[in-house]
Amino acid sequence: MCGIVGYIGNKSAVDILIDGLKQLEYRGYDSSGVALMNTDNIDIYKAEGKLQNLADKLFMNRDKVVNSTLGIGHIRWATHGAPTVINAHPHTCNCGGVAVVHNGIIENYKELRAKLEAEGCVFRSQTDTETVAHLIAKKYSQCKNLTEAVRLASLEIEGAYAICVMHKDLPNELVVTKRNAPLIVGVGEDEFIVASDVPAFIKYTKKAVYLKDNQIATITRENLNIIDLNNNSIFFTTEVLPWEPASLSKMGYKHFMLKEIHEQPAVIRNILSGKLRSVDEDIYLDELKLDKDSIKNLSRIQIIACGTSLHAAMIGKYIIESLCEIPVDVEASSEYIYRKNVTDKNTLVIGVSQSGETADTLTAIKQAKSKSCHIVIITNRPDSAMAREADSLLAINAGIEVSVAATKSYMAQLLSFYLLALKIAETKGSADKSLLKSLKEDLILIPQKLEQILSNKDQIQQCAREYANTKDFIFIARGVNYPTALEGALKLKEISYINATGYCAGELKHGPIAMLDESMPVLAILMKGLVYDKILSNSEESKARNARMIALTNSNDVKLDLLFDFVIRVPDVQEYLSPLIAIVPLQLLAYYIAEFLGKDVDQPRNLAKSVTVE
Numbered sequence: 216m217c218g219i220v221g222y223i224g225n226k227s228a229v230d231i232l233i234d235g236l237k238q239l240e241y242r243g244y245d246s247s248g249v250a251l252m253n254t255d256n257i258d259i260y261k262a263e264g265k266l267q268n269l270a271d272k273l274f275m276n277r278d279k280v281v282n283s284t285l286g287i288g289h290i291r292w293a294t295h296g297a298p299t300v301i302n303a304h305p306h307t308c309n310c311g312g313v314a315v316v317h318n319g320i321i322e323n324y325k326e327l328r329a330k331l332e333a334e335g336c337v338f339r340s341q342t343d344t345e346t347v348a349h350l351i352a353k354k355y356s357q358c359k360n361l362t363e364a365v366r367l368a369s370l371e372i373e374g375a376y377a378i379c380v381m382h383k384d385l386p387n388e389l390v391v392t393k394r395n396a397p398l399i400v401g402v403g404e405d406e407f408i409v410a411s412d413v414p415a416f417i418k419y420t421k422k423a424v425y426l427k428d429n430q431i432a433t434i435t436r437e438n439l440n441i442i443d444l445n446n447n448s449i450f451f452t453t454e455v456l457p458w459e460p461a462s463l464s465k466m467g468y469k470h471f472m473l474k475e476i477h478e479q480p481a482v483i484r485n486i487l488s489g490k491l492r493s494v495d496e497d498i499y500l501d502e503l504k505l506d507k508d509s510i511k512n513l514s515r516i517q518i519i520a521c522g523t524s525l526h527a528a529m530i531g532k533y534i535i536e537s538l539c540e541i542p543v544d545v546e547a548s549s550e551y552i553y554r555k556n557v558t559d560k561n562t563l564v565i566g567v568s569q570s571g572e573t574a575d576t577l578t579a580i581k582q583a584k585s586k587s588c589h590i591v592i593i594t595n596r597p598d599s600a601m602a603r604e605a606d607s608l609l610a611i612n613a614g615i616e617v618s619v620a621a622t623k624s625y626m627a628q629l630l631s632f633y634l635l636a637l638k639i640a641e642t643k644g645s646a647d648k649s650l651l652k653s654l655k656e657d658l659i660l661i662p663q664k665l666e667q668i669l670s671n672k673d674q675i676q677q678c679a680r681e682y683a684n685t686k687d688f689i690f691i692a693r694g695v696n697y698p699t700a701l702e703g704a705l706k707l708k709e710i711s712y713i714n715a716t717g718y719c720a721g722e723l724k725h726g727p728i729a730m731l732d733e734s735m736p737v738l739a740i741l742m743k744g745l746v747y748d749k750i751l752s753n754s755e756e757s758k759a760r761n762a763r764m765i766a767l768t769n770s771n772d773v774k775l776d777l778l779f780d781f782v783i784r785v786p787d788v789q790e791y792l793s794p795l796i797a798i799v800p801l802q803l804l805a806y807y808i809a810e811f812l813g814k815d816v817d818q819p820r821n822l823a824k825s826v827t828v829e
């Protein structure tokens with residue numbers, strides 16, 4: 216996590232740095248800082264909490280900072296040490312000559328720190344990053360060349376990092392390097408902006424150089440030079456990015472999350488328009504680079520993901536197994552990487568990630584790739600590190616998602632799984648043609664059904680008001696919507712901090728039912744189909760323990776109004792597609808509860824949108 220920005224050029228650095236950091240707030244927001252080159256030294260400004268605190272501090276010191284044309288900035292998600300001013304980046308060596316910002320984790324920082332302390336360095340923070348500042352300063356004192364100092368330090372550092380370094384004696388030099396963390400150099404006219412992600416500089420330039428791992432770039436106002444760890448010069452190409460400066464406007468909504476929830480019908484229409492051209496034609500998915508024989512020979516699918524993407528993957532498993540007759544395993548990436556995995560050339564491995572950066576998923580994908588499996592990546596960021604590992608890249612095209620709580624990207628991931636399952640089933644002939652046709656017909660109707668839910672939000676707002684003051688919340692479901700229960704609970708806990716848990720309803724009586732009493736809300740996802748009656752029975756069992764019962768249903772059965780204290784009704788939909796409908800009221804419920812409680816909806820505490828540490 217963390218976001219870094221560096222600027223060298225002829226403009227005032229401070230505004231560009233703050234502007235860039237603002238675009239990177241999704242990567243962390245517990246503290247921030249900048250280092251600015253002054254006439255004969257480096258000035259450092261840091262602040263705890265939101266970026267605005269730093270911006271305010273810099274505004275108060277505008278006269279002192281405005282003339283600097285070289286600087287580095289950082290927005291932090293704390294890994295080592297609390298989010299205090301001392302631990303905020305940039306970090307410096309003892310004489311203040313070297314300033315460093317860093318994204319990632321230095322795994323051998325304890326050993327390095329002990330060695331540097333023995334050599335006389337005095338550490339002020341608890342961070343791993345400070346080690347890098349001292350180490351580079353040591354190397355610089357020996358070779359008097361910042362690029363060489365960074366190269367020598369890189370040879371000793373273990374872990375993942377993107378680093379941006381400046382030295383007080385070098386008013387026309389910025390040195391940057393990376394290993395398993397993103398870093399892109401934006402190339403302007405007599406200026407360069409380096410950043411963890413494109414939105415930090417796209418307003419200023421569309422030209423960019425994607426640094427590769429273990430490359431070191433030396434940047435002056437006039438030039439960019441890249442070497443590798445062996446000191447070889449690297450030939451690089453400058454790409455013109457197909458990006459437009461994203462409008463990060465809330466478009467009149469109070470929060471990005473609410474705006475992104477409302478964008479879901481358009482996201483679905485956009486995805487379907489290219490892939491589902493007619494219900495009588497096969498799904499158009501030429502991004503899937505597997506020929507017919509390879510698809511027919513698939514013996515197994517493994518899907519790897521984290522968080523919300525993991526829940527989308529679980530629904531993907533259900534749909535693929537139902538339509539394609541291929542066994543599917545779904546696993547949290549963080550578990551996948553620390554056990555022996557049995558795969559062969561007929562195993563398809565699918566990585567799912569909104570950001571395309573999640574460290575656990577990236578590592579898991581690299582492991583699977585080393586075993587020669589075909590890798591499919593489902594991501595919202597086709598320019599990400601994970602996308603670059605793909606044999607088949609399914610870009611979900613949900614558009615930039617700002618809110619830390621994923622909503623529209625989840626919807627787009629689900630759509631990708633439906634399309635993939637339909638494509639495989641059509642190729643294999645593994646499902647009834649009339650079923651496949653009816654799924655396509657009903658998929659086209661999903662956006663308008665979501666619009667009905669969104670225009671009928673009052674019922675959910677009312678439910679939110681009635682249940683906001685609870686400490687705990689249980690979501691139950693079965694079958695294809697069990698992951699919907701998990702996702703509903705995740706949404707609620709991450710933005711409201713209510714202890715919400717999703718259960719498959721059949722498991723309730725095997726333990727969790729002990730928690731039920733008149734204070735516990737139980738929300739049952741009751742979508743018509745195979746397990747409807749079963750969930751109804753599980754709901755009766757909960758009601759008998761005096762739980763406060765809420766139903767989310769597409770049934771018009773009036774008996775539900777007797778059993779449940781609150782009934783949220785949604786448009787009818789066939790069971791296979793019901794996760795697309797059922798999740799939206801749960802996103803809204805989480806949103807309205809968090810908003811009612813006055814929480815920071817878009818930037819919940821302790822979280823970051825890109826989790827780039829294991």
Ligand code: AGP
Nearest residue numbers: 522523524568569570573620621
């Ligand atoms: C979603 O609301 C969460 N913030 C989180 O669980 C997220 O889904 C997870 O960190 C995975 O991220 P990714 O999709 O970018 O890999």
